[in-house]
Structure formats: C-alpha cells, structure tokens
Amino acid sequence: MFDQTLLRQAPLPDEMRILLDKYPREAWDEHPNFKQATKNWLSAHQMFRALSSSVRKDAELYLDRQLKPGDYAARLSYRGNALVGNLHGHHHWEDNSYFPELSAADPRFDIGLKILESDHRVLNRVLNDFTEAAMRTLEYLHLSKEAALIEAGNVHSMALTIEKLLARHLVDEEELAVPIIIHHKLRD
Ligand SMILES: [Fe+2]
Ligand SMILES: [Fe+2]
Incomplete structure (x- = not known):
C-alpha cells in the first residue's frame, strides 16, 4: 500500500x-505573452482535476450501492484508463521537453522543477497502485460482490490520494511555469 508520508504537503x-x-495569477489572462499553448496546458490540468474527482465519486456511488456493478465497471474502465494514460503522457512530456525548456530559459527555478519532477515519480507509484486496485475491482465486479466492494474501497482510497497529490502539484507547477513563460515570452 502506498506510503502517505511520500505526499509532499509543503509549498515550494x-x-x-x-x-x-x-x-500574479490574476494578471495572466490580460498579459499579451499568455498564449494559447499555455492556456491548453492549464486546461489539461483542469481535466485531470475533474477526472480524478469523478473516479473518486464513482467509487463512492458504488460503495453506497447507488451505482450498479455493470455501470460502475464501465465508468471505472473508461475514466480510470483516461486518467492514468493521460497523466503518464503529460508527465513524460513535462519531464523531457517542457521542464528542460523552462530551465534553459531561466535556471533560477531549477530547484522548483526538481521538486515537481519528484512529484511525478511519487504520482507514478500511486497510479500503479491505483491501476492494480482498479484491475482487481473490474475482475471481481463479475465474480464476487464482497471482494469487489473491498477492492472498490482501495480504488477510492487511491483516487483520494491522487486528488490530494494533484491539488498540491498542479497549483505549484502552474505558479512556477506560467510566470517564467510570460517573463521570457516562451511557447509563443
Ligand atoms: Fe506535472
Ligand atoms: Fe502538468
């Protein structure tokens, strides 16, 4: 089971x-260097917040017997896959392309980028645990109601951890990266 002490709670x-x-965040919208590419990146973060919250809420509905096993299986399979697949792709791109671009433009923020990279590694471990619990849940939903309820409890707990980690990580990442982009006129 994932070690909760690995979750970073302290700000950068x-x-x-x-x-x-x-x-400051309130001034981004009006700034001429705040371009579509950066808006799209922030939208991806919004999608991750919404997806992780949906995955957690679906587990709650199933555990409260408000969602039928077949419906829960369909939602977990679709939304769980979307969350894990898109987050992996997003992190891979940030670690290999986005962060190096920010670092090259302004190395004063390398300490922050290292912390964000370490968040990605922690989140990877959580996503692996989540995937395993989700696979077991999908299997048990067809076989054993009792076992499915226990595994759905694990899915719920991992989804909560993902939400908690993202809440800290995404805000810090946005507030580190967007000012660098605006200041150095990147991602035009
Ligand atoms: Fe990230
Ligand atoms: Fe990100």
Missing part, C-alpha cells in the same frame, strides 16, 4: 516565487 521554497510576485 519562497525563492521560487520571485516571478510569481511580478506576474
């Missing part, structure tokens, strides 16, 4: 905020 170090103080 204060020195990572120097550009955020200059370009």
Whole structure:
C-alpha cells in the first residue's frame, strides 16, 4: 500500500516565487505573452482535476450501492484508463521537453522543477497502485460482490490520494511555469 508520508504537503521554497510576485495569477489572462499553448496546458490540468474527482465519486456511488456493478465497471474502465494514460503522457512530456525548456530559459527555478519532477515519480507509484486496485475491482465486479466492494474501497482510497497529490502539484507547477513563460515570452 502506498506510503502517505511520500505526499509532499509543503509549498515550494519562497525563492521560487520571485516571478510569481511580478506576474500574479490574476494578471495572466490580460498579459499579451499568455498564449494559447499555455492556456491548453492549464486546461489539461483542469481535466485531470475533474477526472480524478469523478473516479473518486464513482467509487463512492458504488460503495453506497447507488451505482450498479455493470455501470460502475464501465465508468471505472473508461475514466480510470483516461486518467492514468493521460497523466503518464503529460508527465513524460513535462519531464523531457517542457521542464528542460523552462530551465534553459531561466535556471533560477531549477530547484522548483526538481521538486515537481519528484512529484511525478511519487504520482507514478500511486497510479500503479491505483491501476492494480482498479484491475482487481473490474475482475471481481463479475465474480464476487464482497471482494469487489473491498477492492472498490482501495480504488477510492487511491483516487483520494491522487486528488490530494494533484491539488498540491498542479497549483505549484502552474505558479512556477506560467510566470517564467510570460517573463521570457516562451511557447509563443
Ligand atoms: Fe506535472
Ligand atoms: Fe502538468
């Protein structure tokens, strides 16, 4: 079972905020350097927040007997796959392309980028545990109601952990990356 102490709760170090103080979140929309590519990246984060919350809520509905096993299986399979597949792709791209671009433009924020990369590794472990619990749940939904309920409880707990990790990670990532992009006129 995933070790909850691995979840980072502390914000990024204060020195990572120097550009955020200059370009606070409320001012991004109006800034001419806040372009579509960056808006799309923020939309992907919104999709991850919504998907992880749906996966958690679906488990709650099934555990409360408000969702039939067949319906739950369909939702878990579709939404679980979408969440895990898209998050893996997103992180791979950030680690290999996006973060190196930000670092090349302004190495003052490398400490923050390293912390975000470490979040990705922790999240990978959670996603693996989530996938295993989801696979077992899908199997048991056809075989044993009791076993399916226990495994759905594990899916629920992993989905909560994913939500918690994303809540910290996505805000920190957005508030580190967008000011660098605006300041250095990147991703035009
Ligand atoms: Fe990330
Ligand atoms: Fe991201």
